[in-house]
Amino acid sequence: xxxxxxxxxxxxxxxxxxxxxxxxxxxxxxxxxxxxxxxxxxxxxxxxxxxxxxxxxxxxxxxxxxxxxxxxxxxxxxxxxxxxxxxxxxxxxxxxxxxxxxxxxxxxxxxxxxxxxxxxxxxxxxxxxxxxxxxxxxxxxxxxxxxxxxxxxxxxxxxxxxxxxxxxxxxxxxxxxxxxxxxxxxxxxxxxxxxxxxxxxxxxxx
Amino acid sequence: xxxxxxxxxxxxxxxxxxxxxxxxxxxxxxxxxxxxxxxxxxxxxxxxxxxxxxxxxxxxxxxxxxxxxxxxxxxxxxxxxxxxxxxxxxxxxxxxxxxxxxxxxxxxxxxxxxxxxxxxxxxxxxxxxxxxxxxxxxxxxxxxxxxxxxxxxxxxxxxxxxxxxxxxxxxxxxxxxxxxxxxxxxxxxxxxxxxxxxxxxxxxxxxxxxxxxxxxxxxxxxxxxxxxxxxxxxxxxxxxxxxxxxxxxxxxxxxxxxxxxxxxxxxxxxxxxxxxxxxxxxxxxxxxxxxxxxxxxxxxxxxxxxxxxxxxxxxxxxxxxxxxxxxxxxxxxxxxxxxxxxxxxxxxxxxxxxxxxxxxxxxxxxxxxxxxxxxxxxxxxxxxxxxxxxxxxxxxxxxxxxxxxxxxxxxxxxxxxxxxxxx
Numbered sequence: 001x002x003x004x005x006x007x008x009x010x011x012x013x014x015x016x017x018x019x020x021x022x023x024x025x026x027x028x029x030x031x032x033x034x035x036x037x038x039x040x041x042x043x044x045x046x047x048x049x050x051x052x053x054x055x056x057x058x059x060x061x062x063x064x065x066x067x068x069x070x071x072x073x074x075x076x077x078x079x080x081x082x083x084x085x086x087x088x089x090x091x092x093x094x095x096x097x098x099x100x101x102x103x104x105x106x107x108x109x110x111x112x113x114x115x116x117x118x119x120x121x122x123x124x125x126x127x128x129x130x131x132x133x134x135x136x137x138x139x140x141x142x143x144x145x146x147x148x149x150x151x152x153x154x155x156x157x158x159x160x161x162x163x164x165x166x167x168x169x170x171x172x173x174x175x176x177x178x179x180x181x182x183x184x185x186x187x188x189x190x191x192x193x194x195x196x197x198x199x200x201x202x203x204x205x206x
Numbered sequence: 207x208x209x210x211x212x213x214x215x216x217x218x219x220x221x222x223x224x225x226x227x228x229x230x231x232x233x234x235x236x237x238x239x240x241x242x243x244x245x246x247x248x249x250x251x252x253x254x255x256x257x258x259x260x261x262x263x264x265x266x267x268x269x270x271x272x273x274x275x276x277x278x279x280x281x282x283x284x285x286x287x288x289x290x291x292x293x294x295x296x297x298x299x300x301x302x303x304x305x306x307x308x309x310x311x312x313x314x315x316x317x318x319x320x321x322x323x324x325x326x327x328x329x330x331x332x333x334x335x336x337x338x339x340x341x342x343x344x345x346x347x348x349x350x351x352x353x354x355x356x357x358x359x360x361x362x363x364x365x366x367x368x369x370x371x372x373x374x375x376x377x378x379x380x381x382x383x384x385x386x387x388x389x390x391x392x393x394x395x396x397x398x399x400x401x402x403x404x405x406x407x408x409x410x411x412x413x414x415x416x417x418x419x420x421x422x423x424x425x426x427x428x429x430x431x432x433x434x435x436x437x438x439x440x441x442x443x444x445x446x447x448x449x450x451x452x453x454x455x456x457x458x459x460x461x462x463x464x465x466x467x468x469x470x471x472x473x474x475x476x477x478x479x480x481x482x483x484x485x486x487x488x489x490x491x492x493x494x495x496x497x498x499x500x501x502x503x504x505x506x507x508x509x510x511x512x513x514x515x516x517x518x519x520x521x522x523x524x525x526x527x528x529x530x531x532x533x534x535x536x537x538x539x540x541x542x543x544x545x546x547x548x549x550x551x552x553x554x555x556x557x558x559x560x561x562x563x564x565x566x567x568x569x570x571x572x573x574x575x576x577x578x579x580x581x582x583x584x585x586x587x588x589x590x591x592x593x594x595x596x597x598x599x600x601x602x603x604x605x606x607x608x609x610x611x612x613x614x615x616x617x618x619x620x621x622x623x624x625x626x627x628x629x
Contacts, residue, residue, distance in 0.1 A: 181601070187370075189375060189602075190608075
């Protein structure tokens with residue numbers, strides 16, 4: 001067979017390990033006396049399953065006596081090989097399925113959306129245009145500030161400033177108001193109510 | 207805009223709600239001060255009265271709880287003057303409470319002397335169904351209580367103030383309070399001739415909640431008004447369609463289960479298999495005509511009746527959809543589509559919860575009104591809650607006081623304008 005027995009990576013691990021070609025093979029053996037122990041069969045099978053990541057091929061070797069009670073199709077479904085043995089021979093009832101090494105799938109590069117690319121290009125050109133306008137505006141503003149100093153245009157007041165009448169002094173606890181409350185903002189009633197008394201067709205109370 | 211610098215400091219608003227009195231000058235900003243709209247006539251032999259010796263024989267504002275005595279005498283001594291939105295002409299006790307509240311509110315914002323203050327521009331707001339004698343009496347109180355605090359005064363109806371506060375010039379406002387509800391179309395002015403009043407409000411929802419508590423074994427709690435109100439607020443729901451909601455709640459009782467523990471107590475209310483009845487509470491407010499309510503009427507729950515108060519008939523059994531239509535159809539046909547496009551709901555009686563897991567069968571107040579109108583063929587409708595339901599009347603009064611020109615004088619025909627108050 002050309003198989004070479006290898007030492008178990010885990011010394012607690014029962015069974016035999018071989019190197020066949022490039023594949024690691026592990027065989028767990030159920031002995032006749034194991035059959036008397038409760039749960040020993042299921043325990044062995046579960047251990048085998050847990051080894052699927054360490055070995056390409058795994059076998060359960062069981063006494064032929066068990067052949068009548070084990071459903072081979074379950075082993076086949078899970079890729080675990082099944083060997084029966086007695087004093088005279090060993091028989092491979094189920095051939096194992098070598099485990100496929102799973103590799104992380106690379107995310108395919110999304111195809112470039114031509115619409116998206118052209119939209120990005122438009123946005124980029126808009127951004128540059130905006131930056132140019134902003135620079136222009138800054139220059140204009142600077143020139144405007146400098147104009148009076150250089151003898152340029154300066155707005156003249158048509159009338160001398162008038163003295164602002166004195167505001168009444170308000171009690172401290174009611175001068176906190178500041179600007180008008182938010183419900184005044186964009187309220188059309190301010191316009192409507194301010195015209196009270198001017199309209200000819202005011203309705204009378206019903 | 208007519209508002210001047212003086213009025214941007216000295217406009218004062220008073221909202222006489224059924225339960226709360228909201229007041230204060232424009233400088234308060236977004237929120238007015240609030241006290242209960244009530245007054246207490248203390249027993250002059252009581253220890254508290256002798257200890258504090260109040261100057262007035264009516265206690266209003268934050269001090270009321272200090273004087274409250276046994277529950278038995280509350281009904282005769284603790285007066286809520288506007289419980290139904292109206293005060294009888296001869297109810298002197300109620301008018302004394304109103305007079306004390308106006309003085310109390312103005313005294314709370316007394317400007318310092320010699321600062322240019324020449325009196326407030328006071329805007330008071332009353333229920334839209336208030337008869338003319340209430341205007342006369344209230345304006346008279348301001349004249350009597352002036353003492354240099356008032357420059358001019360006016361009274362406007364609450365739905366009109368709601369529309370102003372919300373910033374909509376053409377709309378229908380439904381104001382629903384504890385005792386009644388008012389539907390009032392607005393088209394730059396309140397269309398008084400088209401008003402519809404309903405003899406139904408939050409108090410009726412309390413009544414059916416109380417009946418449900420009796421039926422489900424909580425009869426001992428059914429007479430405690432504060433508990434009943436909390437139960438209503440916490441388990442009451444408005445169904446989109448009552449029959450469907452009841453069927454669904456009976457089919458999936460766990461989903462619709464109504465359970466409420468009164469905070470700070472061991473009292474827990476669990477309607478269990480009768481949790482479907484939580485939908486009756488909201489339905490009754492909007493539409494008491496479903497046959498299921500007949501069994502409650504036959505067992506003694508009073509049916510909302512049509513009553514005449516002053517010049518107004520308050521309709522008992524009209525659903526909100528019918529009430530809006532009746533009101534709008536009294537307006538010119540040309541105006542009607544514009545009125546349906548802005549229906550504003552205002553007042554605590556429109557605050558209904560919609561639990562996320564019952565979103566398919568329970569709805570909020572605007573949706574319910576929209577459904578009631580749709581059932582009657584009115585489809586192009588926009589129904590909204592006011593942006594600030596609790597304070598929109600006060601906001602509207604402040605804007606009115608700020609914007610209406612000073613020379614727009616009070617007119618008894620129009621029931622609008624400034625009444626000068628002599629010092």
